[in-house]
Amino acid sequence: MRDAFHEDLDRVSDQLVEMTRLASSAMSRATTALLDADITLAESVIENDAHIDQLREELDMLAIQLLARQQPVATDLRIVVTAMRMSSDIERMGDLARHVAKVARLRFPHSAVPADIRAIILQMGQVAERIVEKAGSIIAAKDAAAARTLEKEDDAMDDLHRELFVKLSDDWQHGTEAAVDITLVGRYYERFADHAVSVARRVVFLVTGEWEPESVTDHEEAEDSSR
Amino acid sequence: MRDAFHEDLDRVSDQLVEMTRLASSAMSRATTALLDADITLAESVIENDAHIDQLREELDMLAIQLLARQQPVATDLRIVVTAMRMSSDIERMGDLARHVAKVARLRFPHSAVPADIRAIILQMGQVAERIVEKAGSIIAAKDAAAARTLEKEDDAMDDLHRELFVKLSDDWQHGTEAAVDITLVGRYYERFADHAVSVARRVVFLVTGEWEPESVTDHEEAEDSSR
Numbered sequence: 260m261r262d263a264f265h266e267d268l269d270r271v272s273d274q275l276v277e278m279t280r281l282a283s284s285a286m287s288r289a290t291t292a293l294l295d296a297d298i299t300l301a302e303s304v305i306e307n308d309a310h311i312d313q314l315r316e317e318l319d320m321l322a323i324q325l326l327a328r329q330q331p332v333a334t335d336l337r338i339v340v341t342a343m344r345m346s347s348d349i350e351r352m353g354d355l356a357r358h359v360a361k362v363a364r365l366r367f368p369h370s371a372v373p374a375d376i377r378a379i380i381l382q383m384g385q386v387a388e389r390i391v392e393k394a395g396s397i398i399a400a401k402d403a404a405a406a407r408t409l410e411k412e413d414d415a416m417d418d419l420h421r422e423l424f425v426k427l428s429d430d431w432q433h434g435t436e437a438a439v440d441i442t443l444v445g446r447y448y449e450r451f452a453d454h455a456v457s458v459a460r461r462v463v464f465l466v467t468g469e470w471e472p473e474s475v476t477d478h479e480e481a482e483d484s485s486r
Numbered sequence: 487m488r489d490a491f492h493e494d495l496d497r498v499s500d501q502l503v504e505m506t507r508l509a510s511s512a513m514s515r516a517t518t519a520l521l522d523a524d525i526t527l528a529e530s531v532i533e534n535d536a537h538i539d540q541l542r543e544e545l546d547m548l549a550i551q552l553l554a555r556q557q558p559v560a561t562d563l564r565i566v567v568t569a570m571r572m573s574s575d576i577e578r579m580g581d582l583a584r585h586v587a588k589v590a591r592l593r594f595p596h597s598a599v600p601a602d603i604r605a606i607i608l609q610m611g612q613v614a615e616r617i618v619e620k621a622g623s624i625i626a627a628k629d630a631a632a633a634r635t636l637e638k639e640d641d642a643m644d645d646l647h648r649e650l651f652v653k654l655s656d657d658w659q660h661g662t663e664a665a666v667d668i669t670l671v672g673r674y675y676e677r678f679a680d681h682a683v684s685v686a687r688r689v690v691f692l693v694t695g696e697w698e699p700e701s702v703t704d705h706e707e708a709e710d711s712s713r
Contacts, residue, residue, distance in 0.1 A: 319567055322567070323563045323564060323567055326553050326563055336550040336553055337550060340546055340549070340550055340570070343567070343570065344574075347571075347574060424666070427662055427663070427666050428662060428663060429661045429662050429663055430662075431662040434656045435654055435655060435656050435657075435658040435662070435665045436654070436655060436656055438662045438665045438666060438669075439651070439654050439665060439666075439669045442665075442666045442669045442670060443669060443673065446670065446673075
């Protein structure tokens with residue numbers, strides 16, 4: 260029979276999964292709003308981000324109560340701290356979707372995305388959606404093996420981000436304002452994916468007790484080409 | 487005689503102050519590296535960021551041990567959770583300084599900052615330094631009143647950020663690559679200041695027990711003009 264602590268942890272886990280669902284929906288809708296200059300959709304993403312923030316507050320409260328009631332041992336405390344870091348990552352993902360939606364809103368009635376950039380942005384949106392949905396499955400299933408495959412999706416996002424920077428060279432024909440928009444939007448998608456990977460790596464930690472730092476060199480190289 | 491819990495909290499507080507010192511140093515040096523195309527300085531900022539990350543890990547460990555040993559009541563738990571959020575904010579500030587340094591490194595031997603943009607960047611660096619030093623003092627003194635004045639510094643940063651966006655219009659003469667660099671750098675400074683304000687607001691919460699949400703409208707308006 261599962262003890263009360265582990266039942267409470269299941270509630271925490273469920274809340275994290277729910278947050279990933281909301282972050283996924285937010286980023287999908289933000290991408291659509293951006294590509295289609297859909298201001299109503301953009302506004303709804305911007306408004307609904309408060310819901311993800313609220314869930315994070317509730318999760319921290321759950322965690323606090325867990326620690327107060329159960330008098331857990333050190334390992335259990337680490338689990339709770341890790342869950343709180345995960346909720347922080349997912350909340351940040353929601354914020355990034357909101358930032359994408361704000362770019363969409365800012366440029367309405369035009370799309371902020373030049374025609375020859377649409378394909379990259381669409382793909383970034385698709386990778387973002389895949390990566391956060393996988394993160395949610397990984398949390399729900401406590402699947403450390405699947406967590407490791409998420410890094411490949413992140414590599415896909417880094418590749419797209421690099422493609423974007425190639426376009427954002429001095430051959431760019433769409434004006435500075437569009438370059439500014441696309442620079443920021445590209446960064447929002449890239450950071451979204453990074454946070455999803457961070458969430459998945461914490462699941463690995465929870466399941467195995469081991470923190471597997473990404474190769475610093477690889478990530479720095481990816482970062483270097485994308486600032 | 488102060489109980490053991492409050493002595494441990496003092497250690498947590500001292501660690502947070504130390505982290506703000508490092509973040510302040512990092513951003514000052516990153517700003518200098520950026521303006522002076524100083525690659526050695528840039529490299530040192532990039533390397534030393536790991537130290538701030540390490541302090542954050544240690545702080546979370548301190549917090550965990552605190553909760554395990556002291557069997558604190560709910561209020562005490564909220565304090566510990568809040569301290570952990572503050573360390574997360576300050577770690578992020580260190581990351582942002584590292585991102586500024588990476589832009590500096592990327593464009594070496596040139597400065598990434600066009601001549602007519604130097605004044606704004608210099609000022610952003612100065613505001614950033616002031617704001618994080620104030621945040622450190624506020625933590626050390628548990629000074630809720632001073633925390634409220636920090637928002638003015640953040641307003642100063644938002645104003646500079648808006649100035650930058652005015653320059654980053656279609657009159658921009660420095661090429662797309664420089665526009666991309668300055669867009670990102672501007673955002674790093676602006677987020678640095680936001681995190682410092684967040685840290686200060688948490689001190690208000692710790693001291694007064696009240697969370698004073700910023701006016702959403704004001705911040706959204708500032709964000710809208712800066713994406």
